Amino acid sequence: MPSIDTPRFGRIDYPDDAVIHFPTGLPAFEADTQFLAIERPDAAPLIFLQSVIHPGLCFLTLPALTIHPGYRLALCAEDLLLLGLPGGQQPEIGGDLVCLSILTIPEDGPATANLMAPVVIRRDTRCGIQAIQIDGAYSHRYPVLDRAEARSCS
Amino acid sequence: MLVITRRAGEAVLIGDNIELQVIELSASRVKLGIAAPRSLTILRKEIQLAAEENVAASQALPLDRLQGFLERLRAPDPSAR
Numbered sequence: 001m002p003s004i005d006t007p008r009f010g011r012i013d014y015p016d017d018a019v020i021h022f023p024t025g026l027p028a029f030e031a032d033t034q035f036l037a038i039e040r041p042d043a044a045p046l047i048f049l050q051s052v053i054h055p056g057l058c059f060l061t062l063p064a065l066t067i068h069p070g071y072r073l074a075l076c077a078e079d080l081l082l083l084g085l086p087g088g089q090q091p092e093i094g095g096d097l098v099c100l101s102i103l104t105i106p107e108d109g110p111a112t113a114n115l116m117a118p119v120v121i122r123r124d125t126r127c128g129i130q131a132i133q134i135d136g137a138y139s140h141r142y143p144v145l146d147r148a149e150a151r152s153c154s
Numbered sequence: 155m156l157v158i159t160r161r162a163g164e165a166v167l168i169g170d171n172i173e174l175q176v177i178e179l180s181a182s183r184v185k186l187g188i189a190a191p192r193s194l195t196i197l198r199k200e201i202q203l204a205a206e207e208n209v210a211a212s213q214a215l216p217l218d219r220l221q222g223f224l225e226r227l228r229a230p231d232p233s234a235r
Contacts, residue, residue, distance in 0.1 A: 007214065028205035029212070043224060059211055060220075104211040105223050114211070117204035130208075132200045140203045145226050 006055045026130045061100035067113050074135040082129050096124040116140035
């Protein structure tokens with residue numbers, strides 16, 4: 001079984017079919033095309049997006065619906081194609097379609113989630129992208145902890 | 155920021171070697187054509203914003219800050235009553 005040595009989790013053994021393929025990587029990390037989605041009971045409800053290619057790279061994410069219960073996807077035609085989803089309609093989050101938001105937790109300032117560019121993963125095909133929502137309805141820095149601030153900052 | 159009004163078909167010149175043309179207008183969208191040297195990166199702003207957020211998000215988080223965040227995340231919401 002392949003394995004990687006990570007700063008956060010130490011050595012991780014993983015089956016090949018656990019790897020999620022991001023054909024275009026992520027903005028600023030285009031070479032990181034393979035990730036593992038890791039959940040740990042002591043870190044729930046966080047989902048870690050651990051790069052296989054660069055073990056030092058690990059994003060913290062939360063499900064978008066956990067952060068914003070009314071969140072809806074607005075993907076462009078190109079992103080629907082990359083995910084192998086039918087064009088002309090927006091997919092619903094749920095079932096085999098996972099939608100995560102990458103968190104930034106700075107030393108100073110509020111923890112924020114990038115709801116403008118969600119990570120969308122198909123569990124059935126192990127394919128993922130970070131998509132820019134086409135309607136500009138959500139912030140790239142949505143406050144995760146302060147509910148009152150979040151309500152005024154869709 | 156310099157603000158200029160253009161009609162469809164009109165253009166703006168930036169520096170010596172960049173041309174920005176308004177190709178088509180509709181009620182909610184504008185189609186732009188940009189002629190510039192290949193050495194210049196042209197990005198929709200949201201992609202640059204996403205790239206910057208990813209770089210910030212990729213900074214390794216010390217364990218105490220992670221724990222602090224998890225505690226606050228799991229705490230019941232005092233404003234939701």
